[in-house]
Amino acid sequence: MLRTKIKIIDAIRNGKNSCSKKEVSLNSGVSWGAMYKIVDTLLAEGTIFTRAEKPVGRGRPNIPLCLNAETAFFAGIDIGSENTRIVFTDLNLLVRHSESLKTTAYTNETAFWKWVDTVYESALKKSGLKKNTVNSIGIAISGTVDSENGLVFSAGNLGIPRESNLKVKQFSDACGRPACIYTTQVAAALAEYHFGSEAGAGNLATVGLGFGIGSGAVSNHVLLISHPKHPIGYIGHILIPNNDHKCVCGWTGCLEAYSGGRNLVATAAPLFKNAAAITSARTLDDLAQAADKTARKILNKAASYNAVGVANMIQLYSPEAVIFSGGQAKQDGYLYQQTLKEIAKLLPGGRDVCRFSITRLGQFQSAIGAARLAYENFF
Numbered sequence: 001m002l003r004t005k006i007k008i009i010d011a012i013r014n015g016k017n018s019c020s021k022k023e024v025s026l027n028s029g030v031s032w033g034a035m036y037k038i039v040d041t042l043l044a045e046g047t048i049f050t051r052a053e054k055p056v057g058r059g060r061p062n063i064p065l066c067l068n069a070e071t072a073f074f075a076g077i078d079i080g081s082e083n084t085r086i087v088f089t090d091l092n093l094l095v096r097h098s099e100s101l102k103t104t105a106y107t108n109e110t111a112f113w114k115w116v117d118t119v120y121e122s123a124l125k126k127s128g129l130k131k132n133t134v135n136s137i138g139i140a141i142s143g144t145v146d147s148e149n150g151l152v153f154s155a156g157n158l159g160i161p162r163e164s165n166l167k168v169k170q171f172s173d174a175c176g177r178p179a180c181i182y183t184t185q186v187a188a189a190l191a192e193y194h195f196g197s198e199a200g201a202g203n204l205a206t207v208g209l210g211f212g213i214g215s216g217a218v219s220n221h222v223l224l225i226s227h228p229k230h231p232i233g234y235i236g237h238i239l240i241p242n243n244d245h246k247c248v249c250g251w252t253g254c255l256e257a258y259s260g261g262r263n264l265v266a267t268a269a270p271l272f273k274n275a276a277a278i279t280s281a282r283t284l285d286d287l288a289q290a291a292d293k294t295a296r297k298i299l300n301k302a303a304s305y306n307a308v309g310v311a312n313m314i315q316l317y318s319p320e321a322v323i324f325s326g327g328q329a330k331q332d333g334y335l336y337q338q339t340l341k342e343i344a345k346l347l348p349g350g351r352d353v354c355r356f357s358i359t360r361l362g363q364f365q366s367a368i369g370a371a372r373l374a375y376e377n378f379f
């Protein structure tokens with residue numbers, strides 16, 4: 001549940017600097033008394049201000065509440081198997097600085113958090129923001145996360161073994177700012193809910209087609225938060241009958257053990273004369289587009305596996321829309337289009353009203369969601 005203060009600031013932001021106290025109370029669902037108290041505090045500390053309006057006609061003029069976007073900044077860091085992205089947003093949650101870099105190979109916990117801190121400090125410097133204006137930091141990681149206790153249980157595609165329980169507190173202590181951590185797809189789903197092309201839809205699913213295959217969901221306007229003991233949207237580890245590929249999670253037959261980008265390359269490379277040319281899932285996709293039979297055969301199978309995962313997400317959560325992201329999700333890509341075809345084959349009547357698209361938030365989707373999570377948790 002969002003805290004009352006966040007509900008009020010959201011209402012002021014959504015009011016685009018023209019909402020009166022009355023409208024803020026109505027739009028936030030916060031009672032008049034509670035809203036009044038919080039608005040007074042926010043005015044006193046300068047987080048919001050009132051815009052003077054010329055009176056129109058009789059009666060008291062409407063006094064709009066405005067956000068002072070520069071009073072606080074939030075960082076979002078998305079640690080993926082291959083790339084790490086970082087963004088800084090202001091209180092309007094608009095991105096002020098963003099950058100992307102290669103993820104460093106995992107060795108041990110101390111080195112890992114030290115590296116995250118280096119990424120943060122270096123980006124902070126480039127952003128030009130003052131250190132003490134950053135309120136908090138949200139981290140998204142491609143792994144299994146206990147967000148409540150700030151622990152990374154595992155991240156197979158990053159080489160972080162099961163039960164590692166890396167403590168985000170180590171990073172928070174190093175940078176001197178509060179920090180929270182979630183899975184990539186939890187952050188992605190929240191980003192889509194607030195900032196994506198389907199923003200505001202109460203039921204959404206996100207699907208990441210990358211090194212791993214992941215999924216997140218917003219159900220009845222509530223972000224579903226995955227936990228190691230009750231995972232949400234772990235479609236990458238749905239077991240596919242007759243799939244004999246071994247997964248980083250230790251099981252055999254997981255969807256991503258075949259469809260994950262790195263695994264596709266490993267399966268495909270030996271089948272090509274010039275194996276070294278098959279460097280990524282994208283290369284394979286380009287070959288399939290050019291009607292290469294071997295590439296098509298491999299990607300057709302990957303698409304049919306992906307479809308099982310996505311169709312099951314649709315069966316579980318009945319989303320109005322499914323939004324794809326990741327290196328394997330390309331609008332005119334062979335795998336993406338083939339995956340949509342396979343999903344259509346699997347979906348029973350009535351479920352096929354779901355809309356499919358690729359995120360408009362681009363590669364910073366989860367980093368933006370992570371910044372929003374920092375704001376919700378700590379501001």
Ligand SMILES: [Zn+2]
Pocket residue numbers: 236237247248249250251254257
């Ligand atoms: Zn698995």
